[in-house]
Amino acid sequence: MTDQDATATPVFPPGRYGRRRAERRRRPWLTVLVGALVMVASAGIGYRLYKQYGDPEHSPRILSESERTADHVTIRFEVRSDGHNPSVCIVRARAQDGLVVGSAEVPVPAGKRSVQTYTLVTRERAFVVDIPKCRAA
Template sequence: MSSSDGVSDQPKPQSPMPQSGPRATYPVEQSQASRRRWFLIGSVAVVVAGLVLAFVGFKQFGDPEVSGQAVGHDVLGSDAVAVQYTVNRKDPSVPVACVVRGRAKDGAEVGRREVLIPAGEVQVAARTTVYTSRPAVIGEVFGCTASVPAYLQPDK
């Protein structure tokens, strides 16, 4: 019961956290439901992060839309190398641009040529001559893309 002087017969509730002593240093353990909730939240976060990582990895390193691979080369002299290569593309109706280059004995790039592969077949074999600034020992395909620059586009 309450009286007019503010004194109550009911005991006062204890403060939730003691200010000193072992209970202040070592808090009361979480309930089973609280631990389960954090475990589920952490598990869902790990699964979502794994899915995002898998998606990004597939987009970055998965099967490319266009790929080019050198299959051979002929050194034509001290200023040229001929490169034979194949280009594979998923959509044969799309033109492709490839960068073919010659490299010297020390690994330096000594010649480069951009080549337009017009729309046509899924797999195309090509041969390109790359003129070099000094003798080349190898010819290779640096890369291919379906994003053909405007200066390689044929006149319409």
């Protein structure tokens, strides 16, 4: 057997194994194009979600808690923002089992750093208080 015979395509009897398809040409540009479109779409979706949920313009921070009783909790918090627009922050209190026992939207005036004190009314004693989100008013 020669090297030519080993690399040659086998010859099948006509009609025995069905119709043979012609070998298709590879299209690497199509794979690259589809990959680029997927990347552009992913970047667009990521940007849209970041603008909708990841607003860094209003960042809240709880400074202290006081007067934690069975029906209210008083918190002091700051909001850092661009300074041009007022904000609205969602203040939330949770019980030890994780249920929300009090929630409120607190208006915050415009300013680069605004410190607020707010008394949140609760249905039962709050275990933890957090500020999940602040947004432009």
